[in-house]
Amino acid sequence: QVQLVESGGGSVQAGGSLRLSCAASGHLVSTYSMGWFRQAPGKEREGVATVDGDGNPAYADFAKGRFTISRDNAKNALYLQMNSLKPEDTAMYFCAAGPFYADYEAPTDFHFWGPGTQVTVSS
Numbered sequence: 001q002v003q004l005v006e007s008g009g010g011s012v013q014a015g016g017s018l019r020l021s022c023a024a025s026g027h028l029v030s031t032y033s034m035g036w037f038r039q040a041p042g043k044e045r046e047g048v049a050t051v052d053g054d055g056n057p058a059y060a061d062f063a064k065g066r067f068t069i070s071r072d073n074a075k076n077a078l079y080l081q082m083n084s085l086k087p088e089d090t091a092m093y094f095c096a097a098g099p100f101y102a103d104y105e106a107p108t109d110f111h112f113w114g115p116g117t118q119v120t121v122s123s
Contacts, residue, residue, distance in 0.1 A: 002026045002097045002112040009093060009117030016085050016121070022078040022095030022114060030073040033102035035110060036080045038091035038119075047104025048093070049080065058103045085121045092116040 008020040020036065035050035049059045049069040057069050068081040078095055098110035 002032065004095045004097060004112060004114035006093065006095045006114045006117040009119045011120040011122065012085055014086055014121055014123050017081070017083045018085065018119060020080040020082065020093055020095075020117060020119075022080075024076045024078065024095075024097065027097075028073065029071055029076050029078060029097070031100070032097040032112075033099060033110075034071055034078045035096050035098065035102070035104055035107075036069060036078070037094045037096055037104070037107050037110075038089075039094070039116075040091040043091075045094070045107055047107055050098075050102065050104040051078070052103065053100035060104055082119075085119075087121045087123045089119060090121050091119060093119050 003025045005023050033052045036048040039045040051057045066084045070079045094116045095114040096110035097112040102109040
């Protein structure tokens with residue numbers, strides 16, 4: 001079992017930045033793919049970015065060039081640096097852990113989820 005807890009969400013204006021953190025316990029994050037997903041009201045959950053067990057990142061098209069995912073194995077934590085935020089980035093953001101080679105395109109492969117942290121971007 002992996003327990004995940006997100007933090008760092010909040011309200012920002014368009015163009016601003018936020019850094020999300022995910023603290024993991026129970027198992028080492030280095031033994032899983034770790035990812036960030038988001039869900040806006042009335043929409044399906046979608047992948048934002050993942051980093052696999054080898055440390056290779058992958059990003060959804062909307063995240064490329066604006067978001068950076070990173071993993072700190074020593075702290076057993078996952079981060080998402082979000083820059084140039086847009087109102088359409090408003091959503092609940094979730095941290096998740098999955099098999100060693102999972103990626104953001106397959107959220108159903110991720111079996112462990114945090115409760116989420118809200119990100120609101122105003123225009």
